[in-house]
Amino acid sequence: MVTTCSPRNFELVRSYGADLVFDYHSTTCAKDIRAATKNTLRYILDPFSDVRSVAICQEAFGRTGGRYCGLEQYQKQLFTRKAVKHELVMGGAISGKGVELPDPYGVLPNPEIGLWARNWYRVVQRLIEEGEIKPTPVEILSGGLDAVIPGLDRLRNGNVSGKKLVVPLPLGDS
Numbered sequence: 001m002v003t004t005c006s007p008r009n010f011e012l013v014r015s016y017g018a019d020l021v022f023d024y025h026s027t028t029c030a031k032d033i034r035a036a037t038k039n040t041l042r043y044i045l046d047p048f049s050d051v052r053s054v055a056i057c058q059e060a061f062g063r064t065g066g067r068y069c070g071l072e073q074y075q076k077q078l079f080t081r082k083a084v085k086h087e088l089v090m091g092g093a094i095s096g097k098g099v100e101l102p103d104p105y106g107v108l109p110n111p112e113i114g115l116w117a118r119n120w121y122r123v124v125q126r127l128i129e130e131g132e133i134k135p136t137p138v139e140i141l142s143g144g145l146d147a148v149i150p151g152l153d154r155l156r157n158g159n160v161s162g163k164k165l166v167v168p169l170p171l172g173d174s
Contacts, residue, residue: 002020003020024056033060037060040063044067046071047071054074058080061081068085068087069086070089071088073104097114137162151167
């Protein structure tokens with residue numbers, strides 16, 4: 001598996017199973033990936049789908065192109081290589097029931113995806129139980145709802161890396 005992150009998280013992502021790790025801040029990131037994969041990279045999953053990440057992905061693909069999957073809406077005009085097929089995947093569509101949102105986010109129902117997802121979840125659950133999939137490190141923020149805004153400020157200012165912030169909320173009497 002090939003991935004990108006900031007250098008301070010290289011060892012963390014390697015501990016999760018990454019074979020090759022590249023600094024996404026590097027101006028040569030895409031070229032470095034292309035060289036390391038000997039110009040053969042064919043599949044890319046981009047959780048950000050912003051202008052910068054799409055550009056890196058486009059350049060990182062091997063000579064024959066491949067398939068790009070964005071998890072966020074992206075600008076289709078950014079894809080200039082005809083050999084790169086691209087698509088948006090909306091997480092909610094995995095139920096097979098579709099996603100009722102305005103274009104370009106809406107997804108028609110597809111029961112086959114729902115069936116595939118149920119089988120996939122069983123595989124993922126087994127991998128978690130066997131320790132093959134590890135959870136992302138978590139930092140628990142105390143203070144209930146009062147911790148949310150400071151946590152968001154930390155995220156906005158780039159002060160969170162390699163972990164998820166979690167704010168536990170007390171369960172009310174309902």
